[in-house]
Amino acid sequence: MNRIDVEVAIVGGGIAGLWIANLLLRRGIEVALCEGGAGGLSQTSAAQGIIHSGVKYALDGVATPASQAIAPMPARWRRCLAGCGEIDLRGVPVLAPHCHLWARRRLGAKLANALAKQPWAGAEQVADADYPAPFERADGALFRLQDFVLDVPALCRRLATPLGKRLLKVRVEPRHLAVADAKVSALRTDAVEVRARRFVFAAGAGNEALAAAAGHPTPMQRRPLQHVFAHGRSPAPIFAHCLTDGAPQPTLTIATIGGRHAIGGALAEAGATRSKGEQVAAAQQTLQAALPGLDWRRHRFDTLRIDRAEPAQTDGRRPQQAFAAVGGNCLTVWPVKLTLAPQLGDMALKALGA
Numbered sequence: 001m002n003r004i005d006v007e008v009a010i011v012g013g014g015i016a017g018l019w020i021a022n023l024l025l026r027r028g029i030e031v032a033l034c035e036g037g038a039g040g041l042s043q044t045s046a047a048q049g050i051i052h053s054g055v056k057y058a059l060d061g062v063a064t065p066a067s068q069a070i071a072p073m074p075a076r077w078r079r080c081l082a083g084c085g086e087i088d089l090r091g092v093p094v095l096a097p098h099c100h101l102w103a104r105r106r107l108g109a110k111l112a113n114a115l116a117k118q119p120w121a122g123a124e125q126v127a128d129a130d131y132p133a134p135f136e137r138a139d140g141a142l143f144r145l146q147d148f149v150l151d152v153p154a155l156c157r158r159l160a161t162p163l164g165k166r167l168l169k170v171r172v173e174p175r176h177l178a179v180a181d182a183k184v185s186a187l188r189t190d191a192v193e194v195r196a197r198r199f200v201f202a203a204g205a206g207n208e209a210l211a212a213a214a215g216h217p218t219p220m221q222r223r224p225l226q227h228v229f230a231h232g233r234s235p236a237p238i239f240a241h242c243l244t245d246g247a248p249q250p251t252l253t254i255a256t257i258g259g260r261h262a263i264g265g266a267l268a269e270a271g272a273t274r275s276k277g278e279q280v281a282a283a284q285q286t287l288q289a290a291l292p293g294l295d296w297r298r299h300r301f302d303t304l305r306i307d308r309a310e311p312a313q314t315d316g317r318r319p320q321q322a323f324a325a326v327g328g329n330c331l332t333v334w335p336v337k338l339t340l341a342p343q344l345g346d347m348a349l350k351a352l353g354a
């Protein structure tokens, strides 16, 4: 059996585990990271890669705890991409330097007023003559946001590189934790024993079982999505949040990645309980109404069911910020958004005293 002694053992190799591992490595702290996704789809690998500025959480012009938590994040990510941030992300491709916010018809004027009340957001209205192709012929108002889009697989590869052999392909079951007096001393699978002073559970949906087995139950909630993919040609990639009906959140969030449009937003949330056929029909109808310049009937549609795993909230809604909770020598973390990885990193370093 392979035996490893480190300061911090991390379970989960999504954005949370990879980000925290990199922060610790940069401080000279020895880590091992166990990633057990045997072909399973993680939230990180499903993410569109949008680094949000927070505008979509303050669409009526009033800052919210969620918009305030996320607003500093794009600048921190940009520093990392430039090689002068907390983590070196030089070389990670930026798929779009800006996202658009698109509001149909009269909603456009309402939105312009709301955005004028939030100069921190740096949103700029796009002149009609400058509309990119997918928005031509559409009746409404278009804004350029500070949100930008990263290539997520490349981001994960970049974050995995410094770990080298300390990135272990190991699924850690709750029974693998060696626990005494509410402290974990090691995790032991058939293949490896990892002894550590501190353990970080960054396993997304796997956290609840691990934290409970360690003797520090941390309630989790799942919010299901049925994400939509539209495969087909469009005159240009689309990276946009679309408001269509005055709802407090974008009806559609579209990111064109690898030749297909990945579509989330309220459509994906409301569609979680629909059949695949119903969800595809709803997507076609909503897309055609939002962006009539494209013939969406010519696209081939597919869907993906996936849960967002987060700390439980009393109202079951989206948590407003990243989450880190200490129990004994364990830390359980959920970033809540890919964008919030730097905030989660701050919390983790503080909790680990690093």
Ligand SMILES: Cc1cc2nc3c(=O)[nH]c(=O)nc-3n(C[C@H](O)[C@H](O)[C@H](O)COP(=O)(O)OP(=O)(O)OC[C@H]3O[C@@H](n4cnc5c(N)ncnc54)[C@H](O)[C@@H]3O)c2cc1C
Residues within 6 Å of the ligand: 011, 012, 013, 014, 015, 016, 017, 034, 035, 036, 037, 038, 040, 042, 043, 044, 045, 046, 047, 048, 049, 050, 051, 052, 170, 171, 172, 173, 202, 203, 204, 205, 206, 207, 225, 227, 264, 306, 307, 308, 333, 334, 335, 336, 337, 338, 339, 340
């Ligand atoms: C469809 C979708 C699109 C999204 N788009 C965006 C976006 O554009 N921008 C944004 O900011 N946020 C986005 N998010 C949210 C964001 O992706 C998540 O908040 C974030 O990726 C969660 O990261 P995580 O590391 O906590 O979890 P995960 O990414 O789920 O990673 C957990 C990892 O732990 C591993 N694991 C689980 N159990 C075990 C175990 N027992 N042993 C070992 N390993 C284990 C899993 O294999 C997985 O790799 C999106 C989410 C979804 C679902």
